[in-house]
Amino acid sequence: MITLHNVSKQFESFEAIKDVSLSIKSGEIYGIIGASGAGKSTLIRMMNYIERPDEGSVVIDGEALDQVKHKRIRHIRQSLAMVFQGYNLVGNKTVYDNVAVPLELSKVPKRDRAERVLESLRFVGLETLKNQYPGQLSGGQKQRVAIARALVNNPSVLLCDEPTSSLDPNTTAEVLDVLKRINERLGVTIVIVSHEMEVIKSLCQRVTVMADGQVYDTVENNPTGVQHMEHSAAGFVERLRSGGDANDS
Numbered sequence: 001m002i003t004l005h006n007v008s009k010q011f012e013s014f015e016a017i018k019d020v021s022l023s024i025k026s027g028e029i030y031g032i033i034g035a036s037g038a039g040k041s042t043l044i045r046m047m048n049y050i051e052r053p054d055e056g057s058v059v060i061d062g063e064a065l066d067q068v069k070h071k072r073i074r075h076i077r078q079s080l081a082m083v084f085q086g087y088n089l090v091g092n093k094t095v096y097d098n099v100a101v102p103l104e105l106s107k108v109p110k111r112d113r114a115e116r117v118l119e120s121l122r123f124v125g126l127e128t129l130k131n132q133y134p135g136q137l138s139g140g141q142k143q144r145v146a147i148a149r150a151l152v153n154n155p156s157v158l159l160c161d162e163p164t165s166s167l168d169p170n171t172t173a174e175v176l177d178v179l180k181r182i183n184e185r186l187g188v189t190i191v192i193v194s195h196e197m198e199v200i201k202s203l204c205q206r207v208t209v210m211a212d213g214q215v216y217d218t219v220e221n222n223p224t225g226v227q228h229m230e231h232s233a234a235g236f237v238e239r240l241r242s243g244g245d246a247n248d249s
């Protein structure tokens with residue numbers, strides 16, 4: 001459903017993404033792991049065309065984004081919602097109003113909004129906090145509000161860029177649990193970027209390891225796959241775990 005064909009991206013003279021190809025299936029939870037600067041954020045941002053590749057193409061459900069009109073890209077983008085490490089909530093709007101923002105932007109009639117906002121908040125377990133402001137919430141609650149906002153337009157894909165990197169282990173588990181339920185109950189495809197091996201291992205079915213703007217390896221998340229990744233990446237994962245730069249060798 002999401003295919004990247006030989007995509008490359010340069011920022012001035014720096015090659016952030018070098019000839020990357022990968023394919024994500026409908027309904028799967030797909031992880032992208034790598035050290036800081038490996039190009040993970042740039043790659044996931046290409047999937048909804050926030051970042052456009054200089055070369056190669058992005059194909060969503062058979063439609064090559066470089067071949068369609070801007071209006072169509074806006075429409076396709078609505079089905080690819082995004083969640084960020086820093087939540088990106090509006091501080092002077094209530095939880096309810098934050099979740100309603102995408103409905104306003106996509107011109108959903110006012111009378112239909114309340115039910116959808118409340119349904120989304122209920123799904124992440126935060127309906128009772130609807131009148132609170134982001135500043136009154138914990139990090140885990142803020143991220144769940146951001147997830148509710150991402151869900152409100154019924155996306156088919158959730159793109160998550162380091163969604164738990166600012167959270168402690170307990171709240172991380174809460175957020176991962178919500179993501180798992182979204183995948184299982186709503187059938188939403190999830191792509192998650194993380195530098196944390198435990199997050200990727202607990203959630204994903206397949207994992208791509210990135211290093212230096214390239215795909216290092218793509219494996220199934222089972223003991224054989226993980227073993228292969230650890231073996232073939234020659235200490236890459238160990239260095240990630242110990243907090244070192246996996247690109248150092």
Ligand SMILES: Nc1ncnc2c1ncn2[C@@H]1O[C@H](COP(=O)(O)OP(=O)(O)OP(=O)(O)O)[C@@H](O)[C@H]1O
Pocket residue numbers: 011012014016034035036037038039040041042043195
């Ligand atoms: N808009 C930009 N302009 C210039 N350089 C950029 C831009 N965006 C990213 N880069 C550079 O591209 C490289 C890859 O960045 P990217 O954010 O994709 O990596 P990452 O793997 O997500 O790392 P991190 O976890 O630190 O964000 C980095 O060296 C970064 O400094």
